[in-house]
Amino acid sequence: MRRAEYDVVYREGRRRSSREFAVFLRPNGLELSRFGWSIKKALGSAVKRNRMRRRIREIIRLHRQEIATGWDIVIHPRSTVATAKFSPLGEELLKLLPRNATQP
Secondary structure, rough: OOOOHHHHHHOOOEEEOOEEEEEEEOOOOOOOOEEEEEEOOHOOOHHHHHHHHHHHHHHHHHHHHHEEEEEEEEEOOOOOOOOOOOOHHHHHHHOOOOOOOOOO
């Protein structure tokens, strides 16, 4: 996603928050969901920020079939994402994302 597309998601989308994440969602009218993340330098060193990115990407990769299509999604992690246990972290993020109708 490009910067202008991020701005549209922030302006016109919905926001969902939890202890570890803030997620911005907007329907995109496409057959697929597009993901982006924004990790501020204030959250830590480049090593820590890259660890957050890798963890978010892996959660999305593992659960791609459970996430509904047709959304633009921007994820803002909090600083604890780098050190939190992976499994509960994935569950928390999935609760914020739109799910397929066949999933509970």
